Amino acid sequence: MKNALAWRYATQKYDPTKKISADDMTEILEAINSAPTSYGLQPFKLIHVKSPELRDQLRAASYDQSPVTDASDLVVFTVNRNIENQHIDSYMQRIVEVRDVERERLNRFQENIVGVLSTLNSAELVAWNAKQAYIGLGFGLVMAAHLGIDSTPMEGFNKERYDEILGLTDDHSILVLTFGYRSDEDHTQHHKKVRKTLDQLVTIK
Template sequence: MSNIKALNWRYATKKFDESRKLTEEKLEVLKHAFNLTATSYGLQPLRMLVISNREKQKQLKEFSMNQEQVESASHVLVICIEKEVDEKFIKTYFKRVKHIRETPDEVLNPFQNFLVDDFSSKATEEIEAWARNQAYLAMGTLLTVCATEEIDACPMEGFEPEKYDEYLGLREMNLQSVLVLPVGYRSKDDMFSTFKKVRRPLEEVIIEID
């Protein structure tokens, strides 16, 4: 399936076929896609929970404005941000760069020191807003990969993060939930699957500058 055809095929699935589960191979694709998503400075201030327990999904549905797709999906992906992006977090990233690329310290240290100084001067709220932006980048990557893999998905902001965090024990992991993505396969009686795409005309949203 071509990329454009795949993006036309996808829609925000409202009802999943509960009898169909994603294979481990499909899940691995989504896990790797999440891990390979672009993030600012490459710091990856993100983690992702993969939930496939129906009882847990039923409970999470209550914290998601009772949206049916949370319970009926094959899996629920919860994109979280790290609550502490500090000197230790940044230096761990650069240790990883050195190990994988064998980059010498004299090349890495100036950029590492810049980031440590820059983040130490930011307010907690500013770092959180920055991390949230990275979560949306990851969501975009996942939605595109889902489309090309013919996996149905429904991106969601409509949930209660505090209740998710408490129920899933995210606070103990220094994480905060930001976005939810139920994935699986559309139900045959989901009427939204037949709706035509509604988008502004291309010439209205694209500005070409010579």
């Protein structure tokens, strides 16, 4: 894993002729789905954009960044501006089904979630949801590297235009993750990574 993480970088130029297998893409999506989130709520969704026409439009809304169209796969993370009680109810029901517990045993857990979320305004809730999405992004990056697949996390795009292009109303585009295989012409792949030393990063007390 250490070698895989050292190998990966934010790919700037993809080879558009190389495609990820369906099985590998499923593994990446499953890794994102397995990421931990606060209370286990998973307050984000993924849009796997396969349409070339949509990706052309998204590239125009991404300051003409080539990975949007040239990478094999593109995933948009979205978050909701609200977490409805229905979403929490649905999560409680999944717990009942997966763990085979009585619904009544989850009432206090649900009340705790609702109580905490009720203290957040809309902007705070979007920020809280986004934090959960970034954990999922990290899992996707690591799984891709493990599979020898390149990736690029992106925040540099017009989020309002993405929402319009993707027909989003309640949900809001928060980040983009592309996957594929690096082009030989991407010279940034040869750049040495610049990171803090562990002594600079970690304080022991």
